[in-house]
Amino acid sequence: MADTMSVLEMFSPNQNISLKETKNYRQNGSINSNEITTPSIKSLSLLENIDKKSNDCLSLEHNQSDSLSAYEKLTTWKKSIETYLNHIYFNKLTEIDNLLAHGQNQIDIIFKKIPSFEQLVTITSQQQTIDHTYDDIELDYTNSQLFDLTSNNTLLCTSNYYALIYDDITSNLILYNNQSKLNSYLWNIDEYGQPCDLTYSYYLNIYCIITNRGLFTWSYENPFIPLYIDSIKPIHGNRLWTIASTDTRSDVFILFKSGNYIERWNSKIDTKSWQHIKRWSNHELFERNDQRIRTIRMTSNYVAWTVESTKIFEWRVDLLDYNLQIIRQGIKIDYLNKHSSCLLSNFGLEQYLIVDSNGHLLFLLDSNGYINLKNDDITNKRINNAVFMNNNNQQWLIVRLEQPNQLHFIPLLNKTDNKK
Structure with missing residues (x-):
C-alpha cells in the first residue's frame, strides 16, 4: 500500500509520465485472490481493471455487512480500497514487465483523475430503538x-x-x-x-x-x-x-x-x-x-x-x-x-x-x-x-x-x- 500511495501522491491528475526502463526488470508480483474477503462497494466501480472473480467474492460478503458496526464497516471499507489498489498496482507492474520482456524500453504511464474517496463515504446517525x-x-x-x-x-x-x-x-x-x-x-x-x-x-x-x-x-x-x-x-x-x-x-x-x-x-x-x-x-x-x-x-x-x-x-x-x-x-x-x-x-x-x-x-x-x-x-x-x-x-x-x-x-x- 505504501508503494501505491506514493504513486498517487507523486503525480497530479491527468499527468503523463514517460519512464525509460532497462531490461533489468523485477520479478513478477502477484496477489492472492483469497485475501479479498471484504464487502463489495458499488462506488469502487470508479477503479478500473478489477477481475470478475474478485468481485464475486466481495459480493458474497456484502450481505453480511448490515450486521457490522460503523467502526467495523469503515475499517472494512478501508481494507477493501487498499486491496483493490494493490490489485491494480500488481497488474500494472506485470504489464510493465511484459512490455520490457518484449523489448519495449520506452513506456508511458497515464494517470487519470483520482476519484475523491472522501465523497464515497457518508456517516449517518440513526435513532437506536429497543427491540x-x-x-x-x-x-x-x-x-x-x-x-x-x-x-x-x-x-x-x-x-x-x-x-x-x-x-x-x-x-x-x-x-x-x-x-x-x-x-x-x-x-x-x-x-x-x-x-x-x-x-x-x-x-x-x-x-x-x-x-x-x-x-x-x-x-x-x-x-x-x-x-x-x-x-x-x-x-x-x-x-x-x-x-x-x-x-x-x-x-x-x-x-x-x-x-x-x-x-x-x-x-x-x-x-x-x-x-x-x-x-x-x-x-x-x-x-x-x-x-x-x-x-x-x-x-x-x-x-x-x-x-x-x-x-x-x-x-x-x-x-x-x-x-x-x-x-x-x-x-x-x-x-x-x-x-x-x-x-x-x-x-x-x-x-x-x-x-x-x-x-x-x-x-x-x-x-x-x-x-x-x-x-x-x-x-x-x-x-x-x-x-x-x-x-x-x-x-x-x-x-x-x-x-x-x-x-x-x-x-x-x-x-x-x-x-x-
Whole structure:
C-alpha cells in the first residue's frame, strides 16, 4: 500500500509520465485472490481493471455487512480500497514487465483523475430503538445442533459467525459454527497463562482472552501468535478477571479479580499500545465495602455489572454510564446465594442474560428492568454458561452444559414472523 500511495501522491491528475526502463526488470508480483474477503462497494466501480472473480467474492460478503458496526464497516471499507489498489498496482507492474520482456524500453504511464474517496463515504446517525422481541426467549429445539465436549469449563463467547470455547482438559481453544466443529488451537498455558474470560471485540474484530498473566488478543486467522497487551497489568497483586467491549466504541472496561478495581481503556486496532483512560477502586464505587462486582459487560449506551453483597448474600444488576455513574441501581436477582457465580452476557441491544454456573440457573433481564428465571427443556439441564449470537439474521442461544459436557446451538424463534 505504501508503494501505491506514493504513486498517487507523486503525480497530479491527468499527468503523463514517460519512464525509460532497462531490461533489468523485477520479478513478477502477484496477489492472492483469497485475501479479498471484504464487502463489495458499488462506488469502487470508479477503479478500473478489477477481475470478475474478485468481485464475486466481495459480493458474497456484502450481505453480511448490515450486521457490522460503523467502526467495523469503515475499517472494512478501508481494507477493501487498499486491496483493490494493490490489485491494480500488481497488474500494472506485470504489464510493465511484459512490455520490457518484449523489448519495449520506452513506456508511458497515464494517470487519470483520482476519484475523491472522501465523497464515497457518508456517516449517518440513526435513532437506536429497543427491540422488545428480545424481552423473552423462545427456542426452536427442532433445528438445534449439539456437540459433545471434553471439559465442563464455563468459558464461552461468540462473534457473528462463530462460537469459541476453552477446554481446560486439553488446553485448547475450539472454534465452532452452527453446523460443525471447525478447529482446535493449542493454548500454551506456560507462556500465556490459564484463561479466565473470553470476549469477542466487534470493534477490534478479534477475541480478547484474560488469563492469570494478563490480556491477550487472538484471531483465528492468525491463531498461533496471541498478542500480549503488556500495558494492562495486575494492580497491587490483583490480577485481571474479565473484559467488556462493544461494537460501536473503542472503549473497553477491565475488571480485576474480586472487583477491587475497574479500568477503562481505549483499545487500538492492530496494535498493543492501548490508551489508559481512568481507574476506579471498589471504595470509590461503593459506600460499603461488602459489595463485590462479579462480571462487567457493556452496550453502545450502558455498562452493566453484577454485584454481590457479601454481608447479606444478595445479588443485583446495576446499569451505568461510561463514567460509571449509576443510571439504574439495585435490580435484584432472586434464587442466588453466596455460592452463586452470576455471569453476565449481552442479549439484544438493552437486554442481558444472567447465568449462575454453580446453581445452573438462567435469567433474562429485559428492557423494562425485570429479571425472569427461564425454565424450559434446556435450562432445566446443568447449564454452565449461555451467550447470544446473531448470524445472518438468525439469532441463536449458545449454551454450555455439564454432565454431560455439551455445547448447544439453539435457534431463537422468529417472533416477528409469528405475529404476522
